[in-house]
Each structure stands twice: as structure tokens, then as C-alpha cells.
Amino acid sequence: xxxxxxxxxxxxxxxxxxxxxxxxxxxxxxxxxxxxxxxxxxxxxxxxxxxxxxxxxxxxxxxxxxxxxxxxxxxxxxxxxxxxxxxxxxxxxxxxxxxxxxxxxxxxxxxxxxxxxxxxxxxxxxxxxxxxxxxxxxxxxxxxxxxxxxxxxxxxxxxxxxxxxxxxxxxxxxxxxxxxxxxxxxxxxxxxxxxxxxxxxxxxxxxxxxxxxxxxxxxxxxxxxxxxxxxxxxxxxxxxxxxxxxxxxxxxxxxxxxxxxxxxxxxxxxxxxxxxxxxxxxxxxxxxxxxxxxxxxxxxxxxxxxxxxxxxxxxxxxxxxxxxxxxxxxxxxxxxxxxxxxxxxxxxxxxxxxxxxxxxxxxxxxxxxxxxxxxxxxxxxxxxxxxxxxxxxxxxxxxxxxxxxxxxxxxxxxxxxxxxxxxxxxxxxxxxxxxxxxxxxxxxxxxxxxxxxxxxxxxxxxxxxxxxxxxxxxxxxxxxxxxxxxxxxxxxxxxxxxxxxxxxx
Numbered sequence: 001x002x003x004x005x006x007x008x009x010x011x012x013x014x015x016x017x018x019x020x021x022x023x024x025x026x027x028x029x030x031x032x033x034x035x036x037x038x039x040x041x042x043x044x045x046x047x048x049x050x051x052x053x054x055x056x057x058x059x060x061x062x063x064x065x066x067x068x069x070x071x072x073x074x075x076x077x078x079x080x081x082x083x084x085x086x087x088x089x090x091x092x093x094x095x096x097x098x099x100x101x102x103x104x105x106x107x108x109x110x111x112x113x114x115x116x117x118x119x120x121x122x123x124x125x126x127x128x129x130x131x132x133x134x135x136x137x138x139x140x141x142x143x144x145x146x147x148x149x150x151x152x153x154x155x156x157x158x159x160x161x162x163x164x165x166x167x168x169x170x171x172x173x174x175x176x177x178x179x180x181x182x183x184x185x186x187x188x189x190x191x192x193x194x195x196x197x198x199x200x201x202x203x204x205x206x207x208x209x210x211x212x213x214x215x216x217x218x219x220x221x222x223x224x225x226x227x228x229x230x231x232x233x234x235x236x237x238x239x240x241x242x243x244x245x246x247x248x249x250x251x252x253x254x255x256x257x258x259x260x261x262x263x264x265x266x267x268x269x270x271x272x273x274x275x276x277x278x279x280x281x282x283x284x285x286x287x288x289x290x291x292x293x294x295x296x297x298x299x300x301x302x303x304x305x306x307x308x309x310x311x312x313x314x315x316x317x318x319x320x321x322x323x324x325x326x327x328x329x330x331x332x333x334x335x336x337x338x339x340x341x342x343x344x345x346x347x348x349x350x351x352x353x354x355x356x357x358x359x360x361x362x363x364x365x366x367x368x369x370x371x372x373x374x375x376x377x378x379x380x381x382x383x384x385x386x387x388x389x390x391x392x393x394x395x396x397x398x399x400x401x402x403x404x405x406x407x408x409x410x411x412x413x414x415x416x417x418x419x420x421x422x423x424x425x426x427x428x429x430x431x432x433x434x435x436x437x438x439x440x441x442x443x444x445x446x447x448x449x450x451x452x453x454x455x456x457x458x459x460x461x462x463x464x465x466x467x468x469x470x471x472x473x474x475x476x477x478x479x480x481x482x483x484x485x486x487x488x489x490x491x492x493x494x495x496x497x498x499x500x501x502x503x504x505x
Contacts, residue, residue: 004042004107006066006095010177013202016195017183018070023060023092024113024123026170028157031055032127032464033134035151038174041099042107042151058154059170060092060112067094067107071115075189076182076249077299079283084189086182086249087117090125093178104206106178107151110171126166127155128455129261131467133171135454136260139446139474145235146228147257148175167459176256179203181296182249184303193306200307203253218307221253222327226297228255230331233293234338237286238346239442240266240378244276246284246292248299265445267490269371269378275448290339294331301328340364345440346382347413348389348433349420363409363416370409374400377490379445383480386437389417390430442477444484446470449491 010018031054039049048054056062063069071088078086092109099105110133111125130153140147152172159165179199187196200218204211208224211217232255236243243250244262252258262276271287279285284292301324309320343364344352352360371381376399384396388410396410397403421429454466473487480488 003048003065004044004067004095004097006064006068006097007104008066008068008095009104009202009206010072010093010096010106011068011070014198017199018072018093019116020068021071021092021115022063022069023109023170025061026056026059026154026156026158026168028155029055029059029061030155030157031058031152032155032169032458033131033150033153033467034058035134035138035149038149038151041101042097042105042174043100055154058152058172059156060109064094069094069109071117072178072183073117073186074180074182074249075186076180076247077185077296078247078249079279082185082189085117085186086119087186088115089118089121090115090123094172103176106173106175108173108175108178110173111168112170122160124156124160124168125171126160126162126459127153127169128166128459130169130171131455131458132451133173133260135446135451135467135471135474136263137257138471139477140241140257142475142477143235143239143442145239145241145257146232146255148173148252148259150174167462175252175258176254177206177252178258179207179253180249180258181251181253181300181303182247183253184300185248188303188306196303197307200304207254218304219323219327222297222301222304222324225253225255225300226327226331227334229293229297230334231255231338232257233290234335234342236289237339238342239445240269240286242266242273242275242284242286243289244274244279244284246289246296248296251293251296251300264448266378267448268375268493269368269381270375271372290332290335293335294328297331298328301325336361342440346385346437348386348417348437350424353423360416363412366409367413370406374402374405375493376400379442380488380490382441383438383443383488385413386434386441389437390434438480439478443480444473444477444487446474447487447489447491449495450487 034049053062057064069092071092073087075084076086090111092112094107094109096104096106111130114123134150134153137147137149141149150171151174154170156168156170158168160168184199187199200221204217204221208221211220214220242264250259264275266273266286272282273286274282305320305324309316311317340361344360381399384399387395396406400406417433450470454470457463457466473484
């Protein structure tokens with residue numbers, strides 16, 4: 001039997017925050033994917049993973065010893081509208097383990113059947129969307145972006161019914177935790193302030209233990225979450241990632257990316273890029289993501305306010321609101337610092353002095369504006385800039401309709417690179433700069449057409465070959481080799497223009 005040494009603090013310490021529940025049985029489990037690297041991190045023995053019953057475990061038919069499956073309660077703002085009760089409608093937290101590096105990790109199912117929070121849904125998931133979670137999560141991990149990851153995907157052997165019957169599957173997801181902004185919103189909306197306080201203390205102990213017992217720990221938590229989200233969103237923006245559904249129930253307290261439904265990597269540079277089939281107004285467009293993150297943090301601040309100010313004490317409330325507002329108002333500058341640090345690395349520049357800040361920001365902004373005007377592929381433009389750093393402008397110019405379009409900007413950039421070399425007291429560092437740039441500007445991302453090819457082959461034909469090859473490619477994002485060439489090619493403009501992603505429900 002596949003067992004882990006569970007230590008389930010959520011189940012043990014937060015009674016009333018969930019409903020204990022069991023996964024639905026699967027008639028014919030079959031293991032489609034197992035993340036051996038992640039399994040090793042979690043301390044899963046290799047021989048146990050090879051056991052015949054492994055598929056039964058990951059499909060939900062056999063609950064591992066020590067697991068305590070439960071459906072978590074949470075609320076959330078979805079596209080700006082508040083839903084006071086959402087919760088795990090097709091997910092179950094199995095429990096927590098301490099990995100080999102001493103980190104506490106949640107292990108959870110997705111697609112394991114109805115729960116009391118299902119709101120009329122069937123609680124199931126299809127093979128395609130669950131394999132998408134694998135591809136995008138592993139791509140994000142390889143890019144160094146904090147993310148939840150898939151440990152396994154098991155086919156259930158039964159169909160799920162959407163527009164058409166699809167093969168069903170269960171995903172096993174690993175996360176630092178599944179605590180969300182919406183978790184706090186659930187209890188404040190119900191006026192359950194004792195539980196809200198209990199949740200805050202649990203969250204602080206789990207994610208920000210240095211704050212335990214501190215007089216200012218509630219706002220300390222808000223500041224910590226804001227810092228994590230500022231860094232996360234900056235990383236998303238610097239690789240062209242569009243989450244697609246940044247509802248408050250999809251913003252983690254841990255600062256990990258979660259729920260890869262209507263997500264995609266932008267190809268033609270466009271701040272208004274949206275691929276989600278349900279985002280008709282562009283609320284979660286690429287360029288809106290930093291603003292939505294701030295909005296979501298404001299909702300977390302509102303949920304935390306009752307813990308620091310009695311509503312009958314107007315002066316205390318005013319002070320608390322002012323302090324919370326200061327945290328939210330500081331977020332754009334936090335995000336900007338993280339974004340600019342990433343952009344400097346992508347531009348091949350070293351650490352800037354304060355005098356360089358405005359000029360470097362303008363250099364990066366003008367580069368992105370140039371890419372937008374010419375609708376240049378975001379990922380390849382940054383990658384080919386490394387070729388230009390090595391002295392070969394031709395691959396970069398070939399991306400532009402007008403090959404002369406980047407000339408003036410390239411002259412500015414080269415002057416800045418020369419100044420950077422002089423400030424570091426080194427000679428022209430073309431080869432070194434190009435190497436550093438290729439280490440942060442990926443060549444391979446999960447190109448939308450490649451993702452769809454892989455998912456269609458797996459779902460419609462039971463062929464996992466394209467999925468496995470794509471997965472191997474996205475795990476090597478900075479390598480540029482002949483065998484990876486097809487994974488670095490943008491889709492034709494006509495394909496990108498009509499591409500849509502879906503929630504995966």
C-alpha cells in the first residue's frame with residue numbers, strides 16, 4: 001500500500017472549517033502520469049510507486065493510511081461578484097506531509113467527485129484539463145516561478161459529460177497549502193470572527209512563523225502576502241503568463257500559482273491579451289494582472305480588519321483602515337521593484353544604481369511598446385535579444401515586419417550595456433551577457449498549439465506520446481537545441497487570434 005507519514009494540522013486544528021468526505025470510486029483506474037521527482041521530494045519509496053495498487057490510490061479508490069480526506073470551505077469574488085460559499089466542489093485535501101527538506105506540503109485530489117460544496121456539479125474532471133495542469137505547473141516550476149505541482153494523474157475509466165463525453169481523470173496536486181484569500185472571506189461573510197481569528201493564527205504559524213505572537217501579526221500577515229504576490233505576479237508578467245481567472249479563491253496565501261484552467265502564455269505581445277472563453281470583458285487580461293492582484297489583496301485586507309478593530313470603536317477602525325490601506329497602496333511599488341529587477345536580468349543588465357532606475361524602466365517599457373506595435377512574439381523577442389547581445393541582430397530583426405524597427409532602441413540598449421560594463425569595471429562582456437540572458441529568457445514555453453495537440457491526442461486517442469514529449473520540453477525552458485525547435489515556434493497568427501481556453505470543469 002502506498003503510504004505517507006501524514007501530519008494533518010488542517011484537519012486537527014480547524015474543525016468546522018471543512019467537511020470530512022471521501023473520494024468517489026473509480027471503476028477502472030489507470031495511472032497516466034507520475035511525477036517521480038516530486039514523489040522523491042515527498043519521500044515516497046520507489047518500490048511503492050511501482051506497486052499495482054498505485055493507480056487505485058491516485059484515483060481515490062484506496063485512501064492512504066493516515067490521510068483524512070476533507071473538502072475545504074471558502075468563498076470568493078468571481079469576476080468581481082461575491083459568492084459567499086464556494087468551497088472544494090470537486091477537490092479533497094487528503095492531508096499534509098513534511099517533505100525531505102522539512103517543508104509542510106498539502107496533498108490534494110482534483111476531480112474526485114461531488115462534495116457538499118459542489119453546487120450541482122458532478123465533481124469530476126476530464127483527462128485533458130488534468131494533463132494541462134501537469135504541463136503548465138511543470139513549466140512554471142522549471143521557470144523558477146512558485147507554483148502548485150501535479151504529483152499524479154489517474155484515468156478513472158468512466159466518462160464525464162460536458163459538451164460531449166470525455167474520459168475522466170483525477171489529479172493529485174501538491175501545494176504549500178490551499179489557503180486562499182477566499183478562505184478568509186468565507187468566515188468574515190458569515191460573521192464568525194472567532195473562526196476568522198483561529199484561521200489567521202493558523203495561517204501565520206504555517207506560512208509566517210516569525211510573526212507568531214507579534215502584536216502586529218495580522219497586518220504582518222497582510223504585508224507578507226502582498227510581498228509574495230508582488231514577486232509572483234512580476235514573474236508571471238516577465239514570461240508572458242496569463243492566469244485567466246484571478247478570482248480571490250484562486251489567490252493563495254502562500255504565493256504559489258494555483259488552478260491552471262483558462263491559462264495560457266501570450267504569444268504576440270499585447271497587454272489586452274485574453275484567452276479565457278469566459279472573460280468577455282478582459283478583466284483578467286495580461287496587462288490587468290497586477291491591478292487585479294492589488295484588488296484581491298484589498299479584499300483580504302477587508303476580511304482581516306475585524307481582527308484588529310472593534311466596529312464600535314470608530315477611532316480604532318479608522319486607524320486599522322489607514323494601516324491596511326497603506327499596505328495596499330504600497331503594493332504597486334513592491335510589484336514594480338520585482339518587475340524591474342526581472343527586466344534588468346532579461347535585458348542583461350547588472351544591479352542598477354538609483355540613478356539608473358528611471359532610465360532602465362523607460363528602456364524596458366519602450367522595448368515592450370515596440371514589441372506591441374509590431375505584434376512580435378513575446379518569448380522569442382526576449383530570447384533573440386540575447387543573440388543581439390552576442391553580436392547577431394539578424395534573428396531579432398527577422399521577428400519584425402519592419403526589420404529596421406528595433407534599430408534605434410537597440411542603439412540605446414547597447415549604450416546602456418556599455419555603461420553597465422564600465423560601472424562593473426569590466427571590458428565588453430558580450431558573450432557573458434548573452435549567456436546570462438539565455439539563462440533567464442526561455443526558448444521553450446507551453447505554446448498553445450502544442451498544448452492542444454498533446455491534450456487532444458491523450459483525450460481523444462489515448463496517445464500520451466505528444467504529452468510526454470511536450471512535458472520533457474517545457475522542463476528544459478532555457479535550452480535551445482534542434483530537437484526542441486518545434487516547441488519554440490509560435491503558432492500562426494490566425495491560430496493565436498482565435499485561440500480560447502476553458503475552465504476545465
